Amino acid sequence: MKGLIVDDSTPDKPRLMLAHIPKPKISESELLIRVRVSGLNRSDLGLTPDHYAPNTVVGTELAGEVVEVGASCSGFSEGDRVMALSSGSHAEFAKVDHRIAVKLPDDIDWQTAASLPAWFMTAYDALITQGKLRAGETVLIQGITSGVGQAAAQLAKLNGAKTVIGVARSQDKLDQLTSEEVDQTFAMKDGWAEAVREATGGQGVDLIIDMVGGGALNGNLQALAICGRMVAVGRLGGASDTLDIGMLAFKRAQITGVTFRSRNIEEKAAIARAFASHIIPLVVAGKLKPRIDRIAQLAEAGAAQELMRDNKHFGKILLAIV
Structure with missing residues (x-):
């Protein structure tokens, strides 16, 4: 599959680089997601190769379709539309623990969904x-x-x-x-x-x-x-x-x-449930709307990253995956 990894040739100014890497394999508690759109965030700017094992996909939020369900997952089926705040989002496929995945109502499009979690x-x-x-x-x-x-x-x-x-x-x-x-x-x-x-x-x-x-x-x-x-x-x-x-x-x-980095999966799951209960209905009702600056293609991620680094955007920068 295609995905973004950290380019280790410029350690002083790390860049996102498009690469061909193996599709992730899920555990019994995970969902495999075909990513439609992922969200670029400031956390992507400070990445270095030291943060990841070689050829590890970066990215922290996504919207897409469930294509495989782990044996111990409950509440999800193949074909479900979901969004999540989860690692490895800048790729054609990503794995997500089912406890932090949020079902996506039909009223919310992929672009809006990928702008919401982070x-x-x-x-x-x-x-x-x-x-x-x-x-x-x-x-x-x-x-x-x-x-x-x-x-x-x-x-x-x-x-x-x-x-x-x-x-x-x-x-x-x-x-x-x-x-x-x-x-x-x-x-x-x-x-x-x-x-x-x-x-x-x-x-x-x-x-x-x-x-x-x-x-x-x-x-x-x-x-x-x-x-x-x-x-x-x-x-x-x-x-x-x-x-x-x-x-x-x-x-x-x-x-x-506050930070999400030091929270365990149960704490992250509680945040996802609160988001599903209190935020999603407001989005469906048109009372909440994320501001979207632009939608870039996966191959344009490096340029989008520099745009964010230079603070030349106002709103979410999205990456269209498939």
Whole structure:
């Protein structure tokens, strides 16, 4: 089959490379999926050959059809349309543990389906499960123009947030957000945290979903209300920062870190079930819609990767497989 692997000839700037590799063999708990569309994500940018065994397919989300069902799988049959947040998605075939696969309603097309798992599973977990958003609260999304930021904004609106405030570096991208996503935006420049506090009558925001990480931490704390909560999701600005412990103590703030990488299969399955119960019906009803930037062919993945690396996209970049 055809699939994307990491090109080891450029270790300082790893690239996705098209290769011919064996079709995966499933275990008794896995489904074999004929991939229709896969989603390109920022996690694909930092890959090196050290992350994978030789000729291992990369990619983290997909939509496609079940072509083989493991002996111990339940609830799935050949021909089922599914989507999943799972490894090895950038190929003609991929294997997925049946516990994290989500059935795809006929109302949702392949492109939309492949745009959902990474962004909306992450956003729902951060905003609702970990952030414990309550109706009437004010939410700030740091890095709102990122994919998960856009998803979190839509979800916050639909789950009763009184006000959604977005912060990002690009004013051009902020200007493209709609009233269904955000009430007020601020470019991330000197004084942004004070501007957010002024916009909230000096109170600060109740909940922050942070996609930036490095460089945003203390501004986030300044913008946070007393006893506010922050969920650290992304590291677009880097993986380290300096914490003002005095400000943390004064705000009596709660900071929660999240990632899927350290979760076991049962935890990932719980996230998939919450996604199926709470997100899919909203997509079918037309209340949630991922923003799609473009659809590239599998052979164009290298160029699509560079587009993402240069931040020249706004929305999901998809790879059409078959």
